[in-house]
Amino acid sequence: MPEQETEQPEELEQTLDETSHPFDAELKVPEDGPADEEDVPAEAEDEPAAEDEDSEAGEEEAKFEEEEPGQAEFEQADSEPDPDAPARSTAEVMAIAEAIIFVSDEPITSKALGDIVGEDKETIQAAVEELQREYEERGGGLQIREIAGGWQIATRTQYHEEVRKFLKTRPSAKLSLAALETLAVIAYKQPVTVPEILEIRGVQSASAIKTLLEKRLIVTKGHKETVGRPMMYGTSKDFLIQFGLKDLTDLPSIEDFEDLVNS
Secondary structure, three states, X not given: OHHHHHHHHHHHHHHHHHOOOHHHHHHOOOOOOOOOOOOOOHHHHHHHHHHHHHHHHHHHHHHHHHHOOOHHHHHHHHHOOOOOOOOOOHHHHHHHHHHHHXXXXXXXXXXXXXXXXXXXXXXXXXXXXXXXXXXXXXXXXXXXXXXXXXXXXXXXHHHHHHHHHHHOOOOOXXXXXXXXXXXXXXXXXXXXXXXXXXXHHOOOOHXXXXXXXXXXXXXXXXXXXXXXXXXXXXXXXXXXXXXXXXXXXXXXXXXXXXXXXXX
């Protein structure tokens, strides 16, 4: 009987060990003896310190974000003129506008120039017009033209042949008579549909319209609200640039237009 009494605690201890929670293995007391109570919460004491460091880092980051201006502020600062900057003279505005017009691939508007230079549209318009007068008075080989709602520096038409010889290029291919007639109808009657062009010309114009679309001289202008909703066509910005027109009000007579296209 005494032997059984001494064995029972060992069996009970073994049973408790087998049914213990798996997380208890991490807190198992070492065999050399129980750990000091002060050593156990060491990790817990480190956690608040880590939290304090994270909090301080967050405060520093928030402070940095407050001090550093955002991208929107930079963009706003770039787009708005500096009120403390000295006012530019008319000659300086003219010089800057001339440089921008020269490097621009296509006609640039007075508003776009004003946004770049930091001046209002009226000031830019007056400066470019004065610059245009200077070019005319000088009578050089270049001119400033108002084309398609913008400004462009171009060679004078009377020197085109010499320029072509220097560039060793051929004149652009002339439009066929059918394409010319179709373009004239579209230019003077726009927006116009294919049936309306057929009614004016008396012949089909599908091939001519395809050619004009490929040359980007005309564009689609939506559908006409009528039976079948046919497509409407009109001239493009490239049309104004190609023929050196400020806008459609500069269109010459049909006879002069035919000479202009075939020149």
